[in-house]
Amino acid sequence: MTEQPEPKPAALVKELSGRVGKYEIVRPIGKGAMGMVYLAHDTVLERDVALKVMVAQIADDPELIQRFSREAKAVAKMTHPNVVTVFDLGTHTDGSPYIAMELLKGQDLQKAMRTPPPMTLERKVSIMVQVLAGLAHAHQAGIVHRDIKPANIFINQDGTVKIMDFGVARLTTASMTGTGNIVGTADYMSPEQVKGAKVDGRSDIFSVGCMLYELLAGRRPFHSDNLMAIFYKITHEEVNYDLLPPGPEHEALLPVLKKALAKSLDDRYQTAYDFAVALREYLKAWSTSASAQHVLEELIDLEPPPSSPPQPLTDAAGATLVPADERELPSATMDLGRPARRTQAPTVRPGTGTVKGAGPTVVAGTQTPTVLTPTARRGPATRVAPTAVRREPAPSGGSPVLYIVLGAMGVALLVAGGYIYLNRQGAKTAEGSLPATTLISAPATTVPPTTIAAATPVPPTTAPPPTFGKAVGKGASAMKAAQAAFARNDYGQAMAQAQKALAEDPADRQAKSLVENALNGQKAEARFASAESALRQGQFERAMSEAEAGRSLAAWDPRGPSLVAQVQRQQQAAQQAQVADQQRKQAAALQNEVNGLLGQADTALAGQKYDAAIGLYDEVLKRDPQNPRAAQGRTGAITARAVAQAASGAGGHVSAGKSFVSAKTSAQSVETRSGGAVPEGFEETPGVNARKGSQAAELPGKILFDIDPQAVKPGENYTVKVYLLNEGNAPIQVREMLVNTRINGRGVTAPVPAQAKDVAPQQKALLMSSRDIWKEDVTAWSMEVTVRTVRGETYKNQVSWK
Numbered sequence: 001m002t003e004q005p006e007p008k009p010a011a012l013v014k015e016l017s018g019r020v021g022k023y024e025i026v027r028p029i030g031k032g033a034m035g036m037v038y039l040a041h042d043t044v045l046e047r048d049v050a051l052k053v054m055v056a057q058i059a060d061d062p063e064l065i066q067r068f069s070r071e072a073k074a075v076a077k078m079t080h081p082n083v084v085t086v087f088d089l090g091t092h093t094d095g096s097p098y099i100a101m102e103l104l105k106g107q108d109l110q111k112a113m114r115t116p117p118p119m120t121l122e123r124k125v126s127i128m129v130q131v132l133a134g135l136a137h138a139h140q141a142g143i144v145h146r147d148i149k150p151a152n153i154f155i156n157q158d159g160t161v162k163i164m165d166f167g168v169a170r171l172t173t174a175s176m177t178g179t180g181n182i183v184g185t186a187d188y189m190s191p192e193q194v195k196g197a198k199v200d201g202r203s204d205i206f207s208v209g210c211m212l213y214e215l216l217a218g219r220r221p222f223h224s225d226n227l228m229a230i231f232y233k234i235t236h237e238e239v240n241y242d243l244l245p246p247g248p249e250h251e252a253l254l255p256v257l258k259k260a261l262a263k264s265l266d267d268r269y270q271t272a273y274d275f276a277v278a279l280r281e282y283l284k285a286w287s288t289s290a291s292a293q294h295v296l297e298e299l300i301d302l303e304p305p306p307s308s309p310p311q312p313l314t315d316a317a318g319a320t321l322v323p324a325d326e327r328e329l330p331s332a333t334m335d336l337g338r339p340a341r342r343t344q345a346p347t348v349r350p351g352t353g354t355v356k357g358a359g360p361t362v363v364a365g366t367q368t369p370t371v372l373t374p375t376a377r378r379g380p381a382t383r384v385a386p387t388a389v390r391r392e393p394a395p396s397g398g399s400p401v402l403y404i405v406l407g408a409m410g411v412a413l414l415v416a417g418g419y420i421y422l423n424r425q426g427a428k429t430a431e432g433s434l435p436a437t438t439l440i441s442a443p444a445t446t447v448p449p450t451t452i453a454a455a456t457p458v459p460p461t462t463a464p465p466p467t468f469g470k471a472v473g474k475g476a477s478a479m480k481a482a483q484a485a486f487a488r489n490d491y492g493q494a495m496a497q498a499q500k501a502l503a504e505d506p507a508d509r510q511a512k513s514l515v516e517n518a519l520n521g522q523k524a525e526a527r528f529a530s531a532e533s534a535l536r537q538g539q540f541e542r543a544m545s546e547a548e549a550g551r552s553l554a555a556w557d558p559r560g561p562s563l564v565a566q567v568q569r570q571q572q573a574a575q576q577a578q579v580a581d582q583q584r585k586q587a588a589a590l591q592n593e594v595n596g597l598l599g600q601a602d603t604a605l606a607g608q609k610y611d612a613a614i615g616l617y618d619e620v621l622k623r624d625p626q627n628p629r630a631a632q633g634r635t636g637a638i639t640a641r642a643v644a645q646a647a648s649g650a651g652g653h654v655s656a657g658k659s660f661v662s663a664k665t666s667a668q669s670v671e672t673r674s675g676g677a678v679p680e681g682f683e684e685t686p687g688v689n690a691r692k693g694s695q696a697a698e699l700p701g702k703i704l705f706d707i708d709p710q711a712v713k714p715g716e717n718y719t720v721k722v723y724l725l726n727e728g729n730a731p732i733q734v735r736e737m738l739v740n741t742r743i744n745g746r747g748v749t750a751p752v753p754a755q756a757k758d759v760a761p762q763q764k765a766l767l768m769s770s771r772d773i774w775k776e777d778v779t780a781w782s783m784e785v786t787v788r789t790v791r792g793e794t795y796k797n798q799v800s801w802k
Contacts, residue, residue, distance in 0.1 A: 015028055015036060016036065016038070016053060016092075020038075020040070020051060020053060020092050020098055021088075021090045021092070021098070022042060022043050022044050023040040023041065023042055023043070023049065023051050023098075023100060024040060024041045024043055025038045025039075025040050025051070026038065026039040026040060026041060026048075027039050029050070035052060035053050035054040035055050035096070036052075036053050037050055037051070037052045037053075038050070038051045038052075038053065039051075039103065040100070042087075042100070048103050049087060049088075049100045049101060049102065049103055050100070050101045050102065050103045050104065051098055051099070051100050051101075052098060052099045052101065053092060053096050053097075053098040054068075054096055054097045054098065055096065056092075056094045056095050056096045060095075065091075065097060068097055069089065069097070072086065072089040072097075072099055073089070074141065074142070074143055075143060075166040076088075076089070077141070078137060078138060078141055078143070078166070080133075080134055080137040080138075081134075081160060082130045082131065082133050082134030082137070082160070082161055082162060082163060083134045083137060083138060083162065083163050083166065084101050084102055084104065084154065084162045084163065084164045084166075085101065085102040086099055086100070086101050086166075087100045087101060087102065088100040101164075104154050104156055104162060105156060105157050106154060106155050106156040106157045107154070107155060108150060108151050108152070108153060108154050108155070108164075109127065109150035109151075109153035109154070109155060109211070110149075110150035110151045110153075112150075112155050113150060113214070113215065119215070121216075121249060121250070121253075121286075122283065122286075122287050124212070124215040124216065125212075125253070125279050125282060125283055126283060127153070127155065127161050127215075128208060128211065128212050128215070128279055129276050129279045129280055129283070130160070130161035131148075131153055131161055131163060131208055131211075132205075132208060132272045132273075132275050132276035132279070133272075133276055134161070134162075134163045135148075135163065135201070135204050135205075135208070135272040136271065136272040136273045136276060138163075138166060139201035139204070139271065139272055143166060144199060144200060144201055144203065144204060145163065145165075145166055145204050145207075146193070146199060146203065146204070147165060147188075147207075148163075148188060148204050148207035148208055148211070149185050149187075149188040149207065149211070150211055150214070151185070152164045152165045153211070186227055186230045186231065187210065187220040187221075187222055187223050187230060188207045188210045188211065188220075189207070189231075189234060190202070190203040190206035190207060190234070191206070191234055191235045191263050192265065194231045194234050194235050195235065201271065201272060202265050202268050202269070202270065204272065205260055205268055205269050205271075205272055205275055206260065206261065206262075206268060208260065208272075208275065209221075209257060209260030209261040209275075210222070210261070212257055212260065213239060213244075213257060213261065216244050216245065216250065216253070216257070217243040217244050217245075218243075219243065221239045221240075221261065222234045222237070222239070235263065239258075239261055241254060241257070241258070244257075249286050252282060252285070252286060252533070252536055252537075253282055255536065255537065255538070256275075256278045256279060256282060259275075259278075260275055281536075282536075285529075285532060285533070285536070463555035463556050464556060465487070465556035466513070466514075466517050466556065468483055468486075468510045468513065468514055469510050471483065471501075471510070473504070473505050473508065474504035474505050475500065475501030475502065475503070475504035475505045475508055475511060476501075478497045478498070478500035478501040478504065479497070479498065479501040479508070479510065479511055479514075481493075481497040482494045482495075482496075482497035482498040482500075482501060482511070482514050482518075483514065485497060486514060486517065486518060486521075489521065489557060489559075491518040491519075491521035491522045491525065492518075492522065494514060494518040494521075495514075495515055495518040495519065495522070498511045498512075498514040498515045498518065499511075499515060502515070517554075520553045520554055521553070521554045521557065523550075523553045523554075524549075524550040524551075524553040524554035524557055524559075524560065525550070525554075525559075526550075527546045527547070527549045527550030527553065528546070528547065528550045528557075528559050528560065528563055530542075530546040531543045531544075531545075531546035531547040531550065531563050531567070532563070534546060535563075535566065535567055535570060538574065540567055540570065540571040540574065543563075543567045544564065544567045544568075544571075547560060547563040547564045547567055548560075548564065550563070551564065590623060590624075593623065594620055594623055594624055594627065594630075597616050597619050597620045597623075598616075598617075598620055598627075598629060598630065598633070600616050601613045601616035601617045601620065601630070601633055601637075602633065604616060605633065605636065605637050605640070608640070608644070608711055609709070609711065610637045610638075610640055610641035610644070610709075610710070610711070611641070611708065611709050611710065612709070613633070613634075613637040614634055614637045614638060614641075617630045617631075617633045617634035617637065618634065621634070641710065644710070644711070658801055658802055659801070659802065660705075660707050660799055660800070660801050661799065661800050661801075661802055662704075662705050662797070662798075662799045663797055663798050663799070663800075664797070665701070665702045665703045665795055665796065665797040666795070666796045666797070667698075667699035667701060667793065667794070667795050667796075668699075668793070668794045668796075669699060669791070669792055669793045669794070699728075699793055699795070700726055700727045700728025700729075700730075700732065701724055701725065701726060701727075701728075701732055701759075701787070701789070701793065701795045702724070702725040702727065702795070702797075703722065703723070703724060703725075703785055703787060703795050703796070703797035704722070704723040704724075704725055704764070704797075705720065705721070705722060705723075705783070705797070705799040706720075706721040706723065707719070707720050707721075707799070708721075712774045712801075713774065714774055714775065714776035714778075715773065715774070715776065716773070716774055717771060717772070717773055717774075718771070718772060718773075718774050719769060719770065719771045720769070720770045720771075720772075720783060720799075721766060721768070721769045721770075722739075722766070722767045722768045722769075722785050723764050723765065723766055723767060724756070724759050724764070724765055724767050724787060724795070725759075725763075725764045726759040726760065726761055726762065726763055726764070726765075727762065728761055729761050729762075730761060731758055731759065731760055731761060732758070732759045732789055732791075732793075733757060733758055733789055733790040733791070734754045734756065734757050734758070734759070734767070734787060734788075734789060734790075735788045735789055735790050736751060736754075736787075736788050737751065737752050737753070737754045737767055737768070737785065737786065737787050737788075738750070738751055738752070738785070738786040739751075739752045739768070739783065739784070739785050739786075740783070740784040740785075740786075741770075741781075741782070741783045742780070742781070742782045742783075742784075743775075743778060743780070743781050744777070744778065744779055744780050744781075745780060747782075749784075752768055754767045754768065754787070755767055755768060755769075767785075767787070768785075778801075780800075780801065780802075781800070781801040782798055782799065782800040782801065783798060783799055784796065784797070784798035785797055785798070
């Protein structure tokens, strides 16, 4: 469990003496890469403070100084028992910015983890709850810490926890490139920080999860001797949870820890409040010591607001926090309670300093103020939602955190390239390299959202509590105490007092009844505890079974209906999450399928396989009717096919420099036969003669050809379809059809049954359809079709590949 070695700051950080502003420096108490911390005395207010003086080089960047001042003011307005109080900020004569903070007595968490005796599990969890309480307050004010680590968590001598260095992380991050120093410890960075993506409050939540893991396992979750390896582990590898100590108390904490360390922002706790509540509920269920219970009593109210939780804060890397008093900028509000209309930018005003057990912290705005009160042991507290003002996220244009940190190593480009390579290696799919993908807007085959029916509300109680008669006789005093204990659901005390009454009067029926009910109450409590344990593990059926069993044992106990309702709510939420996950997977699968089809279609279009490309684009549009790439590609393929057809001439199809050319249909009837020939079939019929010198009227039939695909290549299938078009006013009855297909000069004429025997007037009928493979050695190809009708008409036409 070693820290990343800090660079030697001697060239940048020099020790000061004398006076800085109104502060008389007493002695240095800490040194870091970005400055020094001194014990100093406020000569005006006559108090000791911790004075943090940053390096003078920061003064060379006016924008950085302005940002530092702005954020320091915002931090100074925060008043919370778990956030170090900022008293003042200013600039030294050499340009070094400084911050005056409350002087803390104790040690930071990094040292506390190494100092014997080891902390108990309850103590470790309670420290994290206090950290999250402070972060929740900061996030509500629009401030993200960005450098949560044990060295920035201070434990006072009285056990209270303070978060230090708010606002400094942004300053140090922006100035790292210029100083060449690595600020902070990489082990606690979130995946989005490593990738240089947008950072919000959920990044701090991941860092707290890293600290919790280190407290439990005794080592950091992603530690390695190589900085690049740490970044890879944070973004790609899962934490080894097998290193956690065995036992049911650690197993119960595992789901909370896994959710905090989720690499996906959507799978992580969305607010520090959610994370804190989960840990506090764990403490309620598993704490056994009086000190842990005392910690619970002192925690700031974390009861959920009546409305749904707010959307997470969004803060682009490099964006600047805007305090509420800068009225010239447009403001955005973040309301953690019920949505409220605002007519002007709210002002966040500093409240009075909060001392443990003192009055509440009030954060005032244009609407009802937020009052955070210490949690009482019984009775829910009232919580009004606070507001925060921040600038809308700007597009990230600065250097990502990854590149900044690596720049300090002197090989930024080389290592950054290595990281990009690792990142791309992890992102590869089995599809291989495909053309640029198009996001699906509204897939037609996407499963519609599933609506899960709301759970049936459970009545507050299912039965009135049992009643007992007036206590009389020898055991009256004990019986009164038993009834009072039973009324407050203290079944153990009730049973003990009732047994005392029975010792005085063994025939006391009221005492016997109370003992029986108290025993059932104790059994119900065990069932309720089992239900809560199952609920924490996500075992909803067992949790419901245990809760219902407890209700049947103690129908009067309000914990039964409350647990049943809680199980129903969480089960419904889990089902909704499962449905959402299924929909995400289906959408991803559909996206991959569409991208594959688009890639094939683009390839077909590039190879002039227009019909194949059009068919593939049609398949995409079946799945995603609004896909712009498929619509544009289909239009382009149709246009290209038309151009190819026009280039080959009317009726022709381009293929490897040659085209299919259809001739005109020749028609012949009995009236046009030479030499006075008698119509076929009437040679032996008396009285039937040919009229010489007559002219035949134009016959109504025409033979048409359709060949597909239009661009024929060796090895491809091709289809020839033959139609008979009837342009007359009477039906044409087909008697026989002869087909002569010649390839490279060789062929044979053979009769082929016509698929259609009757062709109606003004209609076209399919006579035959032939499918074959175009051979590579074909140099000449033709097909001649002869159709003879019942009326003695003969139609003939041919198509050739020339």
